Amino acid sequence: MDESLNSLLRQYGIENLLTKGVLIVDDDPLNLVVLAPILEKDYVVFQAESGQEALGIAKTKDLDIIIADQRMPGMTGVELLEAVNKEKPDIAGIVLTAYTDAPAIIAAINRARAFRFLTKPFEPQDILLACADASTFVYQRRAIRRLVQILAQRNEALEKALNELKAMQERMLHMERLSTIGKMSSGVTHDMRNFLSGLVYLEYELCSKPEIGDDVKDTVRVCLAGLKNLTSTLEAMGQFARQGTMEISEKLFDPRDIINEALKVMRPDASLRKRALEVKMDQNLPSIVGDKQKLVQVMVNLIRNAVQATKEGERICVCARAGSDGEVVLSVEDEGQGVPVELRERLFEPFVSGKGERGMGMGLYMAKLIVESHKGQIRYAPGEGKGSRFEIVLKTRKEV
Secondary structure, rough: OOOHHHHHHHOOOOOOOOOOOEEEEEOHHHHHHHHHHHHHHEEEEEEEOOHHHHHHHHHHHHOOEEEEEOOOOOOHOOOOOOOHHHHHHOOEEEEEEOOOHHHHHHHHOOOOOOEEEEEOOHHHHHHHHHHHHHHHHHHHHHHHHHHHHHHOOOHHHHHHHHHHHHHHHHHHHHHHHHHHHHHHHHHHHHHHHHHHHHHHHHHHHHOOOOOHHHHHHHHHHHHHHHHHHHHHHHHHHHHHHHHHHOOOOOEOOOOOHHHHHHHHHHHOOOHOOOOEEEEEEEEOOOOEEHHHHHHHHHHHHHHHHHHOOOOOOEEEEEEEOOOOOOOOOEEEEEEOOOOHHHHOOOOOOOOOOOHHHHOOOOOHHHHHHHHHHHOOOOEEEEEEOOOOOEEEEEEEOOOO
């Protein structure tokens, strides 16, 4: 526990913030038998074999942590934590799931505010470490709540201390989410690499047959290039989650190549062909230095978002122009419904999506990481009249 926080709590006579109560929820009694002895030395352990039974215990017992299996009949782990969170938001939830259970992970973050995800099978030290970290999180959250009640009318210095504590919580949650992103992307990238190996061989076989038309061969090459691009971006996502940095190659190229290659990748998309696509690119734009492949993936993501946000016949405009300060500005504008006001400030955060169940909320987050790794900017603004406008601002060779 942070000593400065403990000192502040002692100053105001705040104590007994942790109950040591841990509720384990699993419909398989054997899993409860395995878990309980691991925790009983350090915690007061309660057990439940269903979500409904767990809700009853949560209402009557003092708990710090709930460890819930995701796949249970009647009520999933996410649904249980969501219900408990409405009544007792300071209880930390740990979800037992699998890396491949991406929808459950996204729902746990957005709806149930789960603290951590553990995969089965797990080691005893994994559970103990998760509970120790969750206890720290609960302690900090309850401390903040109590201090807010006591110090509401205090001076600016104390308000600053509270803001620092809140920032500490956000950093902790952000690191947890980055860890989840890294684990998810590593598994997906591994599968994609295996999948691509087969496709590369298939491309070779197809393109070596003279009876196959050039248009078909070209389409196969474009699709394969798009998959390679996506795999590269997933690898970059995993690298950033593990190391906090993203490897960017530095090659000189024409910024219009970003749009041209992104449109090639999107060419097989039937929905794009049903939109009124408009492409405007200034001639003689200055060259930029960077990782063209990653920037192409950013542009593909923005164009695909525009397609999903629009209806048949509506306009999508993709532009490249010189900025007022010598930079290059790439933009994608559409005539769709736009981004809800409540999401605009958080649009580039991980797991934030305006697409409901169709979106994981990672595309714009990765776009931001890639663009900022090029010392550029990505920004959103409502379109002219309606719709959305996304701009990428990149420094040119002279500026770099």
